[in-house]
Amino acid sequence: MSEQYDVLVCGAGPAGLAATRAAASQGARVGLIDAQPRPGGQVWRHDLRFGTPRSARRAVAAALRGADWLGGASVVAAERGELLLERADGAARVRYARLVLATGARELSLPFPGWTLPGVTGAGGLQALVKQGWPIAGRRVVVAGSGPLLLAVAAGLRRHGARILAIVEQAPAARVRAFAWGLVAAPTAAAQALRLRLALAGVPYRCGEFVQAAHGDGRLQAVTIRTARGRVQRVECEQLAVGFGLVPNVELAQLLGCRLDRSGRHASVATDAGLQTSVPEIYAAGEVRGIGGAAAARLEGRIAGLAACGADAAAGRSARAQRRARRFAARVGRCFSLDARLYTLAEPETIVCRCEDVPFAALAGFGDARAAKLATRCGMGACQGRICGDALAALGRYAQPNAAAPLFPVRLSTLTDIWSESQPVTST
Amino acid sequence: MAVNGAGQIHLEIDGVAVSVPEGANVAAAVARATPAFRRGTQGGIRGPLCGMGVCFECRVRIDACDHQRACMVPARAGMRVQTLV
Numbered sequence: 001m002s003e004q005y006d007v008l009v010c011g012a013g014p015a016g017l018a019a020t021r022a023a024a025s026q027g028a029r030v031g032l033i034d035a036q037p038r039p040g041g042q043v044w045r046h047d048l049r050f051g052t053p054r055s056a057r058r059a060v061a062a063a064l065r066g067a068d069w070l071g072g073a074s075v076v077a078a079e080r081g082e083l084l085l086e087r088a089d090g091a092a093r094v095r096y097a098r099l100v101l102a103t104g105a106r107e108l109s110l111p112f113p114g115w116t117l118p119g120v121t122g123a124g125g126l127q128a129l130v131k132q133g134w135p136i137a138g139r140r141v142v143v144a145g146s147g148p149l150l151l152a153v154a155a156g157l158r159r160h161g162a163r164i165l166a167i168v169e170q171a172p173a174a175r176v177r178a179f180a181w182g183l184v185a186a187p188t189a190a191a192q193a194l195r196l197r198l199a200l201a202g203v204p205y206r207c208g209e210f211v212q213a214a215h216g217d218g219r220l221q222a223v224t225i226r227t228a229r230g231r232v233q234r235v236e237c238e239q240l241a242v243g244f245g246l247v248p249n250v251e252l253a254q255l256l257g258c259r260l261d262r263s264g265r266h267a268s269v270a271t272d273a274g275l276q277t278s279v280p281e282i283y284a285a286g287e288v289r290g291i292g293g294a295a296a297a298r299l300e301g302r303i304a305g306l307a308a309c310g311a312d313a314a315a316g317r318s319a320r321a322q323r324r325a326r327r328f329a330a331r332v333g334r335c336f337s338l339d340a341r342l343y344t345l346a347e348p349e350t351i352v353c354r355c356e357d358v359p360f361a362a363l364a365g366f367g368d369a370r371a372a373k374l375a376t377r378c379g380m381g382a383c384q385g386r387i388c389g390d391a392l393a394a395l396g397r398y399a400q401p402n403a404a405a406p407l408f409p410v411r412l413s414t415l416t417d418i419w420s421e422s423q424p425v426t427s428t
Numbered sequence: 429m430a431v432n433g434a435g436q437i438h439l440e441i442d443g444v445a446v447s448v449p450e451g452a453n454v455a456a457a458v459a460r461a462t463p464a465f466r467r468g469t470q471g472g473i474r475g476p477l478c479g480m481g482v483c484f485e486c487r488v489r490i491d492a493c494d495h496q497r498a499c500m501v502p503a504r505a506g507m508r509v510q511t512l513v
Binding site for chain 2 (some may be wrong): 036042048049093117118120121124126128129133134135151218219274354356357386387409
C-alpha cells in the first residue's frame with residue numbers, strides 16, 4: 001500500500017517549502033520529499049554552528065505544519081501518479097494527484113588539470129560540507145569560479161575560521177563593476193552585497209582571472225591562477241572551492257515525460273506562465289525551470305503550490321514579482337557568463353569522467369554522449385553522468401545524457417520492489 | 429539557534445577514534461582523519477567534490493555497508509567507517 005497525496009512536492013528548498021505551504025493553505029493533503037535528512041535545500045542548508053537564517057526557519061516551520069515530511073528519501077523511479085522512493089530503511093511508494101517538481105540545481109564543475117585531487121571541491125560544495133562540520137578553521141582556501149555565490153561562500157567559510165586567500169572571479173572587472181552599479185535598482189540585493197563586502201574586508205576579489213590547474217601529491221597543495229595580465233601565479237593552499245554556476249536537476253522531470261527546454265547548454269523544465277509542465281498534473285518551480293535564484297524560487301513555489309490546487313487567481317497575484325525576480329537573475333547570468341578559455345583547460349590526460357576515470361583524450365571522435373559512453377564508459381558510473389555530462393555539455397561537446405530509472409544507484413532490495421509491481425516503471 | 433556546546437559524537441575512521449560535533453555528517457568525520465575517501469578506477473585518491481550527494485566521490489564503507497555517500501549520512505556514535513575500499 002502506498003500513501004496518497006493531493007499534492008506531492010519534490011525538493012525541500014525555498015521553492016518546495018513555499019509550494020508545500022501554499023498547497024496546504026488550500027486544504028490539500030500534502031507530502032514533501034527530499035533526499036537530504038533535513039529540509040532547507042542547498043541555500044538554506046542547516047549550519048551546525050550558526051543555525052539557519054530566520055527566513056529559512058520560518059519557511060520550514062510553515063511548510064512542515066501542514067504537510068507530511070518525507071526526508072532522507074531519494075526518488076529513484078516514477079510512474080504516472082506514483083513515485084518510488086528509497087530511504088535508509090527501505091523502499092516506499094507514494095501516489096499523487098498533483099506533483100510539484102522543485103528539485104533545484106547542482107553546481108557546475110569544469111575539468112582542469114588537478115581537479116580530481118582531494119581538497120578541490122565545488123564552491124557551494126565546500127559551503128555545504130563546512131555547514132555540516134567539515135574542518136576548515138585555519139585552512140588556506142582559494143574560492144574561484146564565477147557568480148555572486150563565490151562571495152557568499154567566501155564569507156561563510158571565513159565565519160568558520162577559514163583563511164580566504166583570494167576570490168578568483170572569471171568575469172572581467174568592468175562587467176562586475178557595471179553589475180554592482182546596477183544593484184542600485186535592487187535594494188535587497190544591494191544590501192546583501194554590501195554585507196558580504198564588509199564580511200570579506202581584506203580579501204582580494206580578483207576579477208578576470210581563473211584557476212587553470214591544481215597541484216599536489218594525493219591532496220591539494222597549490223593552485224595556479226591565470227591573472228588578468230596573462231601571467232601565471234602559484235598560490236599554496238589546502239582547499240580550492242571552485243564553481244561555475246548551477247545546472248537544473250531535470251532528471252526526474254525527464255523521467256516523468258515533462259518537456260524540457262534545451263535551448264541553452266543545460267536543459268531546464270519547460271512550463272507555461274502558470275508553471276504547469278507539458279504533463280498536466282505536474283508543475284515545476286524554482287531552479288529546475290532555469291537558474292533564477294532563491295527569491296524567484298520562493299515566488300514560483302507559491303505559484304505552483306496554489307496552481308496545483310486550482311487557486312489560479314491567488315497564484316496570479318505573485319506573477320509580477322516572480323517575473324521581476326527572473327529578470328534580475330537573467331542580468332546576473334549575463335554578467336557572469338563564462339570566458340571561453342575555461343572550456344579549454346582540460347589536457348588530454350585530464351580525467352573528465354571521475355566515476356570511470358575516462359581521460360579527455362579518450363573522448364575524441366565521438367558524436368554524442370551515448371557513443372562516447374558505449375566505447376569509453378564515460379558517464380556510466382555512480383553519478384550517472386551528472387558531473388561529466390554537465391561539464392561536457394558546457395564545453396559544447398555533447399548534449400546532456402537522457403535520464404533513466406533508477407535515477408540514483410539503489411540497493412538490490414529496492415530494485416526488487418521496482419519490478420515486483422505489475423505495472424512497469426516508465427523510463428525514457 | 430547556534431548549537432554552542434552541543435555534544436560530540438565519537439566514531440571510528442579506519443580504526444582511528446574521531447569525534448565530531450552533533451549534527452555533522454560522516455564526510456566531516458572522515459576529513460578529520462584523512463583526505464583520502466576512495467580510489468578511482470585507475471588508483472587515484474579522491475575526496476568529496478559536490479558536498480550534496482551528486483558526485484559520489486565521497487563513497488566510503490559504513491558499518492560494513494559499501495558505497496555510502498559520506499556527505500549524505502549523519503555521523504552517529506559508534507559508527508565504523510572504512511575509506512579506500
